[in-house]
Amino acid sequence: MNFNISIISLAVVFLTIGCKHNGEEDKKTSEKNGGTLTLAENTGIGTLFPHTITAQTEGLITAQIHESLLRLDSKSLEVIPGLAQKWETSTDGKTITLHLTKGAHFQDDKCYKDGKGPEITSKDVKFTYELMCTKEPNNLNFEILVKDRLVGANDFYYKKTTTLTGFKIIDDYTFSLELINPSSSFLKLLAHPASAIINETAYKAYGKDLKTGAGPFMYNTASTSDKIVLTKNPNYYAKDSSGCSLPYLDSVVVLILPSIEDGLMLYENQKLDLVNTLPSLRVKEIVEKHIQEFVSHPPKSLLQHEAEMLSQFYVFNTKQKPFDNIKVRQAINYAIDKDKLVDNVLQGQAIGAANYGITPNTFVGYDIKKITGYTFDVAKAKKLLAEAGYTGGIGFPEVRVLINSGNSRNSNIVVELQKQLKEHLNININFESLPNVQKYDLQMHGKSDIYRDAWVADYSSPETFLSLFVGESVPVDNNATSYPNTSRYQNPLYDAYFKKGRDTNIKDSSYAYFMKAEQLLVNDAVIIPLWYEGSYRMLSNRVKDLNLNAMRYYDLTKVYKVK
Numbered sequence: 051m052n053f054n055i056s057i058i059s060l061a062v063v064f065l066t067i068g069c070k071h072n073g074e075e076d077k078k079t080s081e082k083n084g085g086t087l088t089l090a091e092n093t094g095i096g097t098l099f100p101h102t103i104t105a106q107t108e109g110l111i112t113a114q115i116h117e118s119l120l121r122l123d124s125k126s127l128e129v130i131p132g133l134a135q136k137w138e139t140s141t142d143g144k145t146i147t148l149h150l151t152k153g154a155h156f157q158d159d160k161c162y163k164d165g166k167g168p169e170i171t172s173k174d175v176k177f178t179y180e181l182m183c184t185k186e187p188n189n190l191n192f193e194i195l196v197k198d199r200l201v202g203a204n205d206f207y208y209k210k211t212t213t214l215t216g217f218k219i220i221d222d223y224t225f226s227l228e229l230i231n232p233s234s235s236f237l238k239l240l241a242h243p244a245s246a247i248i249n250e251t252a253y254k255a256y257g258k259d260l261k262t263g264a265g266p267f268m269y270n271t272a273s274t275s276d277k278i279v280l281t282k283n284p285n286y287y288a289k290d291s292s293g294c295s296l297p298y299l300d301s302v303v304v305l306i307l308p309s310i311e312d313g314l315m316l317y318e319n320q321k322l323d324l325v326n327t328l329p330s331l332r333v334k335e336i337v338e339k340h341i342q343e344f345v346s347h348p349p350k351s352l353l354q355h356e357a358e359m360l361s362q363f364y365v366f367n368t369k370q371k372p373f374d375n376i377k378v379r380q381a382i383n384y385a386i387d388k389d390k391l392v393d394n395v396l397q398g399q400a401i402g403a404a405n406y407g408i409t410p411n412t413f414v415g416y417d418i419k420k421i422t423g424y425t426f427d428v429a430k431a432k433k434l435l436a437e438a439g440y441t442g443g444i445g446f447p448e449v450r451v452l453i454n455s456g457n458s459r460n461s462n463i464v465v466e467l468q469k470q471l472k473e474h475l476n477i478n479i480n481f482e483s484l485p486n487v488q489k490y491d492l493q494m495h496g497k498s499d500i501y502r503d504a505w506v507a508d509y510s511s512p513e514t515f516l517s518l519f520v521g522e523s524v525p526v527d528n529n530a531t532s533y534p535n536t537s538r539y540q541n542p543l544y545d546a547y548f549k550k551g552r553d554t555n556i557k558d559s560s561y562a563y564f565m566k567a568e569q570l571l572v573n574d575a576v577i578i579p580l581w582y583e584g585s586y587r588m589l590s591n592r593v594k595d596l597n598l599n600a601m602r603y604y605d606l607t608k609v610y611k612v613k
Contacts, residue, residue: 069081069293078293079295080290080292082594083300084611085298085610085611086301086302086303087301087596088322089302089303089322090305090307090312090313090316091106091305091306091307091326092308092310092312092313093105093306093454094275095107095108095275095278095487096108096490098115099259099260100116100191100243100245100246101190104490104534109242111280112244113243113246113265113604114265114280115261115267115269115280116243116265117154117246117263117266118132118133118241118243118246119132119133119134120237122241122509122601122603122605124599124605125597127509127601127603129241133150133151133154133247134148134149135149136149137237142232143229143232143555144229144232145226145227146227146229146236147224147225150171151170154169154264155168155169155285156170156252156262156263157262157263157265157268161251161252161255161256162251162252167249168249170264172219172220173222174250176219176225177250178247178248179200180214180217181248183200183214184206185208187531188258190531190533191242193523193533193534195239198552198553199230199231199233199552200227200229201216202214202216203216215228216229230553232553233554234511234554235509238508238509238510242508242509246265247263248260248263249263264287266286266296266606267280267282267301268283270301276306278306279302280303280304281300282300282301283297288607297607297608298607298609298610299609299610299611302606305322307456309457310328310329310456310457311329313325314328317590323590323593324587324590324593325587325588325589327586327587334397336586348591349591351590354586354587354598355584355586356584356600357410357411357582357584358412358506359413359507359510359601360506361504361515362583363404363503363577363578363579364467364501365493365501366499366575366577366578367496367499367500367501367536367538368538368576370498372440373499373500377435378438380575381430381434381435381438382471382575382578383424383431384426384428385426385431386467388403388405389426390470391463391580391581392581395466400581400582400584401581401582401583401584402581403580403581404580404581405423405424405425405579406419406421406422406579407568407569407572408515408516408518408568408571408577408579409512409515411582412507412600413511415557415558416561416564416565420565421565421572422569424575432474435475442476443475443476444476446475446478448478449499450479450482451467451479451499451500452482452484452489452492453501454489454490454502455483456486460502461481461483463580464481467479495530495531496536503536504583505518506601507600509601512568513552516568517552518536521535521538521539521544539571539574541570541574544570547563548564548567550563551564593609594610594611595608595610
């Protein structure tokens with residue numbers, strides 16, 4: 051039996067769906083309404099404040115509570131209207147004029163007068179972008195979203211001016227954003243959950259603990275550290291093609307589980323609707339066990355396997371001795387047999403070993419095979435280590451590696467790396483498994499030698515991966531927070547190539563510069579690329595219109611469950 055299943059088709063359930071009046075003249079509800087969608091993640095939540103989120107799970111939940119100017123189509127991953135119902139771009143590509151949806155309100159909350167959420171206007175967008183450009187510890191996404199992009203953003207951030215000159219209010223529902231350079235990715239950044247529009251009154255009431263926005267679901271106080279409960283926002287602005295109010299679901303529950311194995315067990319006991327990542331070592335067993343669910347008519351479960359915009363890698367702390375030495379980093383890269391990792395540890399459950407760079411092979415026109423990576427070459431690894439002053443590994447300090455808990459394969463991988471580096475280079479490594487929130491805090495503050503990491507695309511471009519290594523904002527103090535560049539890598543030529551790729555809306559030119567930047571990143575051995583992700587997922591047949599995509603981007607507004 052071939053277990054490399056792409057998609058086992060989900061039978062179409064034909065339903066006659068209409069709208070019904072709920073007693074209010076301007077509202078209609080769909081027959082699809084009702085039910086709870088239960089998902090599981092194994093990465094803990096450190097924050098749900100848009101400007102502070104750094105992890106995929108935080109982004110998933112934040113995107114349900116809050117709303118950005120634009121959204122992504124969950125099939126094509128192209129931009130579609132959000133709070134902005136339409137937009138125009140000037141002929142030079144530098145000015146974007148956006149028009150807000152009239153009648154869209156923030157969620158009702160006790161912080162507002164009479165508890166009623168106010169209508170969203172251009173003033174709210176202005177407040178959000180000024181807050182996004184304010185230098186403070188809670189603002190981790192300035193560099194990703196607006197730095198060097200929006201006119202006046204840098205000056206506002208460094209307090210050279212009190213006016214964000216690139217933002218212009220035209221009227222209550224219309225405003226413009228002026229860019230320094232035309233950009234093919236900026237519109238997609240307007241759909242990022244970190245770009246969610248924030249109300250000033252709510253922010254003053256809650257600060258970084260803000261958990262009320264304008265999204266389809268509201269944060270419920272029944273939530274705990276291991277279970278996030280979201281309930282339907284009855285005043286959400288969006289409607290379906292029949293004029294029925296969205297979202298359909300009554301609630302969404304996101305379970306934060308200790309491991310992906312726990313998620314599979316809950317799914318098998320019908321207490322979970324989606325397993326987003328199956329345990330790699332058990333895929334064959336799972337397929338054999340559930341084969342009748344996949345091939346029945348209609349099938350009870352959908353099994354999906356596809357390449358994702360996701361890479362798995364280890365990050366060097368390039369400011370920490372001995373990893374400030376490029377030859378040490380290169381030696382370790384040559385000493386790792388990545389094919390063995392994929393075949394023996396992952397049991398082949400990956401799209402492939404990361405023998406090139408950090409960018410997965412999921413972007414049309416960006417051929418990662420043109421990147422010259424590291425082949426498995428122990429002789430070359432030993433030679434480089436000797437040139438760095440550690441012949442035969444003698445005198446090499448013990449290495450501390452941090453990994454995040456919640457996924458047994460993280461431990462399996464680091465144990466294999468431990469064996470390989472001892473065998474091939476006589477290097478000893480110890481590892482510590484920590485909850486992701488704790489691990490990543492230590493990583494941002496440079497508190498170890500090497501970190502296990504992964505990155506899922508924020509938008510469909512190699513730019514989102516390469517933005518992690520821009521060095522100009524790395525702090526001089528090695529103990530200060532460095533985000534998103536936790537490697538603390540600094541190479542002015544890399545930064546120059548990256549910016550040239552970022553600051554053009556001509557795709558071919560952009561990709562050419564990104565490829566030059568990525569080759570430099572690989573040459574300098576800043577990371578240990580391990581594999582390109584391709585997860586198996588299981589979805590209950592009761593769940594309809596949940597599009598699973600390569601970016602793990604969830605649009606739950608039109609998802610419904612068959613009763």
